[in-house]
Amino acid sequence: MDALLNRISQSVNLEESNLLPLKKASMLSEVYTVGDRIVTEGDITHYMFVIEKGWALRYRILDDGRRQILNFMIPGDCFDLMSIMKSRSDHSVSAATTVQLRRIKSSDFLDIIKKDPKLTSAFWSVAIQEEAVLREQITRIGRRTATERLAHMLLELNQRIARIEGELSDFLKFPITQSVLADALGLSVVHISRTMTKLQRMKLIQVTSEGVYILDRNQMIGISGFDENYLDTSKLKLAG
Amino acid sequence: MDALLNRISQSVNLEESNLLPLKKASMLSEVYTVGDRIVTEGDITHYMFVIEKGWALRYRILDDGRRQILNFMIPGDCFDLMSIMKSRSDHSVSAATTVQLRRIKSSDFLDIIKKDPKLTSAFWSVAIQEEAVLREQITRIGRRTATERLAHMLLELNQRIARIEGELSDFLKFPITQSVLADALGLSVVHISRTMTKLQRMKLIQVTSEGVYILDRNQMIGISGFDENYLDTSKLKLAG
DNA sequence: CGTATTCTTGACCGTGCTCAAGTCCCGTGG
DNA sequence: CCACGGGACTTGAGCACGGTCAAGAATACG
Numbered sequence: 349m350d351a352l353l354n355r356i357s358q359s360v361n362l363e364e365s366n367l368l369p370l371k372k373a374s375m376l377s378e379v380y381t382v383g384d385r386i387v388t389e390g391d392i393t394h395y396m397f398v399i400e401k402g403w404a405l406r407y408r409i410l411d412d413g414r415r416q417i418l419n420f421m422i423p424g425d426c427f428d429l430m431s432i433m434k435s436r437s438d439h440s441v442s443a444a445t446t447v448q449l450r451r452i453k454s455s456d457f458l459d460i461i462k463k464d465p466k467l468t469s470a471f472w473s474v475a476i477q478e479e480a481v482l483r484e485q486i487t488r489i490g491r492r493t494a495t496e497r498l499a500h501m502l503l504e505l506n507q508r509i510a511r512i513e514g515e516l517s518d519f520l521k522f523p524i525t526q527s528v529l530a531d532a533l534g535l536s537v538v539h540i541s542r543t544m545t546k547l548q549r550m551k552l553i554q555v556t557s558e559g560v561y562i563l564d565r566n567q568m569i570g571i572s573g574f575d576e577n578y579l580d581t582s583k584l585k586l587a588g
Numbered sequence: 589m590d591a592l593l594n595r596i597s598q599s600v601n602l603e604e605s606n607l608l609p610l611k612k613a614s615m616l617s618e619v620y621t622v623g624d625r626i627v628t629e630g631d632i633t634h635y636m637f638v639i640e641k642g643w644a645l646r647y648r649i650l651d652d653g654r655r656q657i658l659n660f661m662i663p664g665d666c667f668d669l670m671s672i673m674k675s676r677s678d679h680s681v682s683a684a685t686t687v688q689l690r691r692i693k694s695s696d697f698l699d700i701i702k703k704d705p706k707l708t709s710a711f712w713s714v715a716i717q718e719e720a721v722l723r724e725q726i727t728r729i730g731r732r733t734a735t736e737r738l739a740h741m742l743l744e745l746n747q748r749i750a751r752i753e754g755e756l757s758d759f760l761k762f763p764i765t766q767s768v769l770a771d772a773l774g775l776s777v778v779h780i781s782r783t784m785t786k787l788q789r790m791k792l793i794q795v796t797s798e799g800v801y802i803l804d805r806n807q808m809i810g811i812s813g814f815d816e817n818y819l820d821t822s823k824l825k826l827a828g
Numbered sequence: 829c830g831t832a833t834t835c836t837t838g839a840c841c842g843t844g845c846t847c848a849a850g851t852c853c854c855g856t857g858g
Numbered sequence: 859c860c861a862c863g864g865g866a867c868t869t870g871a872g873c874a875c876g877g878t879c880a881a882g883a884a885t886a887c888g
Contacts, residue, residue, distance in 0.1 A: 359673075408727045410813055416727040430716045433599075433709070438720055438818075469673070475715065476670045480678055482722040487648045487656040489730045490774035494844070525866065534730035539844055541868055557853090573650055578678075734876070765834065776877050781836055797885080 352398045354512050355424030356470035366467055369460045374452035380443040387441040393431045395451040399423050402447035403523055408439045417532035419481050420505060424512045426474050432458050445523045477579055489534040494543045497533045499572035502560055507578060522559035592638045594752050595664030596710035606707055609700045614692035620683035627681040633671045635691040639663050642687035643763055648679045657772035659721050660745060664752045666714050672698050685763045717819055729774040737773045738783045739812035742800055747818060762799035
């Protein structure tokens with residue numbers, strides 16, 4: 349429950365007590381390992397999921413096998429909030445690392461948040477952020493160069509991790525292959541490799557098998573046009 | 589109110605009576621003309637808007653002037669549902685044609701939909717579709733070629749118009765300059781022009797000053813990988 | 829009717845792709 | 859413990875898709 353609490357209490361002052369009903373109604377899922385599919389395109393899921401541990405990917409596959417990663421999901425991220433409408437999923441979700449989920453029946457979820465305005469507010473905030481992440485992804489792949497895309501993506505993930513960990517670290521633990529990164533950024537694997545090398549030669553990052561050190565954040569921000577206020581929802585509240 | 593009614597009654601059986609409270613609490617905006625900004629990045633809007641007439645654009649501008657159109661908004665589309673969280677807008681909205689809006693205070697909107705489960709359901713559905721449109725945009729610009737992107741975009745707009753007009757027409761009234769189309773598809777104006785010409789030479793479309801005739805829908809679908817079930821929300825309902 | 833914007837077309841260029849070979853790393857089995 | 863195999867990453871060479879620049883035509887607008 350910690351992942352969820354951390355996530356949604358950024359924008360709304362929640363107590364453990366607000367989460368109790370969710371906790372009761374939800375259960376931990378089996379553990380998924382790398383590559384396991386959690387949701388398949390076309391499915392109707394009857395659950396809302398929260399990532400407790402690990403990273404997951406939302407993606408679509410085109411007829412000829414091309415893959416587009418829509419976004420990365422990290423602990424505290426929720427999906428599919430939209431399952432409460434019983435619609436078919438237009439994309440798949442799979443585990444990028446070992447993943448532990450918490451799941452709650454859509455109908456229970458709906459009942460619970462309807463009864464607690466703070467929870468309603470919290471999940472609206474989650475939905476807002478989800479859309480913001482998608483919009484950022486659109487401008488990234490639509491109008492930025494390869495170098496900008498990569499730097500921007502690393503900064504975004506670094507920042508999103510910071511929000512759940514409570515502090516901004518210069519080390520981004522990054523369990524993602526270059527092949528996944530390529531499909532996220534609309535580039536080829538080869539070009540991702542070259543671009544990573546380029547960023548390292550520029551002394552902006554250092555790559556290890558565990559992740560990426562951000563050596564010069566200011567210059568990274570400069571070349572990528574990253575917005576430091578991105579996802580700053582600390583001052584959100586429900587209209588009324 | 590017709591635009592809104594048409595839009596949301598696809599997924600939920602709504603009567604005029606469901607909309608009455610919204611009608612009472614909302615008002616028609618002044619008319620915007622081409623290029624007028626409706627929302628500016630960084631604004632906190634206190635209103636939810638519905639497009640009654642005309643087309644609008646959501647977009648972001650990068651520091652050096654590059655522009656990315658996030659999506660096209662047509663009659664019946666709503667924004668910003670998210671204003672109920674009082675967050676700053678991370679993008680701008682402007683009129684692509686003469687635009688007439690209906691606006692309703694976020695707080696009133698929230699009160700009204702909370703009282704009517706059908707309305708709650710209807711607007712969840714709107715939010716789902718909004719996200720689906722963004723995801724489609726990501727795969728389009730991330731993993732499709734210029735020709736595929738253009739054909740796919742035309743089919744999407746054709747389909748979205750069909751949903752509000754009630755029937756699928758082979759003529760798409762298209763009030764958009766190639767410059768806007770370029771910024772939507774992550775391409776240059778010059779390349780949009782060449783690609784339109786190419787589609788015409790292939791006898792897939794015919795372009796007039798008023799819009800685009802879709803001459804061979806099947807082949808268009810074939811080359812673009814368009815999903816005909818896209819946004820088919822006719823069977824959605826609220827979990828419970 | 830003149831000016832500005834949009835669209836078209838050509839020539840050239842460059843970012844990023846493809847193909848291919850080679851290295852590194854790690855897990856598995858002999 | 860080493861040999862093997864597979865996946866991930868790197869690097870080079872050549873190419874192509876789409877960008878840029880520029881000039882001219884068409885269209886819209888004041």
